[in-house]
Amino acid sequence: MSEKIPSAKEVLIKGSFIHNPILIQCAGLCPVVAAAASLKNAALLAAAVSITTLITCIIASALLKKVQRWIRMGIYLIIGISIICPVLFLLETRSEAELPLVMKIYLPLIAVNSVTAVHCEQFSVRNPVKLAFYDSVAVSIGSSAVLLICGAIREIIGYSSIAGHELKLHATIRGAALPFGCFIILGFLAAILKWISAYRYPSLVPDSEAIVRTKPKKEDGEGTVEVDVFDEFWNESSKTDLAADEYDELFDSLDNIFDFNGGEDEK
Amino acid sequence: MKIVYDLFVTALYAVFVQNMVMSFGLGSSEAIRASSKPDRFISLAAMISGFSVATSVICKLIDMFTASAELPYALRAAVYGGVLAGVYFIAAFAALVIFKASKKAMGTLGISALNTLVFAVPFINNTASYSFANCIGSGIGAGIAFVLAAALISRGAVRLAENKDIPAVFKGTPAMFIYVGILSLAFSGFADSTLFS
Numbered sequence: 001m002s003e004k005i006p007s008a009k010e011v012l013i014k015g016s017f018i019h020n021p022i023l024i025q026c027a028g029l030c031p032v033v034a035a036a037a038s039l040k041n042a043a044l045l046a047a048a049v050s051i052t053t054l055i056t057c058i059i060a061s062a063l064l065k066k067v068q069r070w071i072r073m074g075i076y077l078i079i080g081i082s083i084i085c086p087v088l089f090l091l092e093t094r095s096e097a098e099l100p101l102v103m104k105i106y107l108p109l110i111a112v113n114s115v116t117a118v119h120c121e122q123f124s125v126r127n128p129v130k131l132a133f134y135d136s137v138a139v140s141i142g143s144s145a146v147l148l149i150c151g152a153i154r155e156i157i158g159y160s161s162i163a164g165h166e167l168k169l170h171a172t173i174r175g176a177a178l179p180f181g182c183f184i185i186l187g188f189l190a191a192i193l194k195w196i197s198a199y200r201y202p203s204l205v206p207d208s209e210a211i212v213r214t215k216p217k218k219e220d221g222e223g224t225v226e227v228d229v230f231d232e233f234w235n236e237s238s239k240t241d242l243a244a245d246e247y248d249e250l251f252d253s254l255d256n257i258f259d260f261n262g263g264e265d266e267k
Numbered sequence: 268m269k270i271v272y273d274l275f276v277t278a279l280y281a282v283f284v285q286n287m288v289m290s291f292g293l294g295s296s297e298a299i300r301a302s303s304k305p306d307r308f309i310s311l312a313a314m315i316s317g318f319s320v321a322t323s324v325i326c327k328l329i330d331m332f333t334a335s336a337e338l339p340y341a342l343r344a345a346v347y348g349g350v351l352a353g354v355y356f357i358a359a360f361a362a363l364v365i366f367k368a369s370k371k372a373m374g375t376l377g378i379s380a381l382n383t384l385v386f387a388v389p390f391i392n393n394t395a396s397y398s399f400a401n402c403i404g405s406g407i408g409a410g411i412a413f414v415l416a417a418a419l420i421s422r423g424a425v426r427l428a429e430n431k432d433i434p435a436v437f438k439g440t441p442a443m444f445i446y447v448g449i450l451s452l453a454f455s456g457f458a459d460s461t462l463f464s
Contacts, residue, residue: 033292108344183448
């Protein structure tokens with residue numbers, strides 16, 4: 001029996017959304033985590049990832065189907081280098097604005113980006129050129145969206161600006177611009193994407209009912225009931241009420257720690 | 268003696284002080300994927316170290332005997348990329364013809380050679396103006412740093428899978444990303460970074 005050929009729409013939805021290369025497949029994390037700390041850098045990386053993925057996937061589907069896998073892996077690197085280096089050269093020599101050092105180092109690393117290798121091996125070399133093109137477009141959209149969203153969030157939180165324009169926020173969390181901040185942002189973005197996918201395409205997402213459910217279920221002896229987590233939290237919290245004298249003691253100790261009176265009492 | 272000292276210090280620096288995977292995100296996709304196969308950790312560490320050392324040493328020689336270290340980054344990237352491709356093809360050909368490597372071993376070879384971690388090592392050596400001993404140390408450190416990160420992720424992945432309190436929407440990659448983020452935060456402590464301002 002022949003395998004069912006997926007439609008272009010199905011390839012686009014799955015490639016960019018349900019099986020998002022970065023958030024769901026954990027591929028191509030290095031440029032997002034290490035270099036996409038601002039919207040401008042993220043836009044440049046997104047363009048580089050998209051061009052490399054598109055060209056490499058099409059070449060892999062058109063010419064490399066009969067080549068052995070270990071040779072193909074090396075060819076992906078050579079194709080990536082041949083695309084990235086001229087672009088970087090133009091940016092370095094012709095661009096009016098000085099390219100940040102981080103971009104000069106991380107932009108060439110896109111040549112060995114796992115998004116390209118994974119999709120060439122899992123999809124392009126097994127499908128016709130037309131479908132490989134759709135898949136690479138979907139992958140480019142999916143990874144570019146994550147790069148841009150991450151870049152924008154990290155710049156706003158980490159530097160209090162967006163695309164270089166100052167926002168004058170009261171506080172910034174510089175950690176958001178560091179790799180650990182990006183991993184945590186990616187975690188929340190992945191959860192949001194998973195929830196939207198389960199809600200919008202329940203038939204395509206495993207365990208979609210449990211994902212979409214906002215109230216968890218638990219066994220109470222008479223069957224399964226929904227639990228309101230906020231009610232439960234409130235009930236549990238109220239059980240730890242302190243006696244009046246214990247409150248006084250607690251606030252006295254807090255006064256000493258934070259010195260709310262600014263030492264005026266002593267004057 | 269100084270050469271050995273430089274080698275060890277650079278390796279330790281690359282593993283613990285600025286773990287290339289956790290502090291820079293280099294090879295983090297591969298580390299997360301490799302964490303599910305603990306039986307491959309030692310071979311991965313050896314291969315990544317081998318490829319990093321070979322690529323670093325050849326790139327250092329090219330930088331010394333030509334003016335490539337002074338070239339624009341784009342041309343330097345082309346040289347380093349060409350070296351990495353050459354080292355990979357020679358190693359893969361030798362593994363296939365001389366050692367009759369299995370398909371699985373060839374797959375591991377590809378993953379360990381063609382990743383951002385191995386490709387970044389010559390750039391890091393060049394930017395930090397490392398000596399020969401430093402280059403070898405950073406190459407060895409790259410392999411150990413990768414396996415340390417993969418082992419930590421692997422241990423956490425087991426705990427995350429066993430934890431039934433994690434909401435369904437956070438199960439899988441979301442929880443994994445947050446866990447890796449916390450690990451990365453721990454390594455950021457060594458790097459003296461400002462987290463809040």
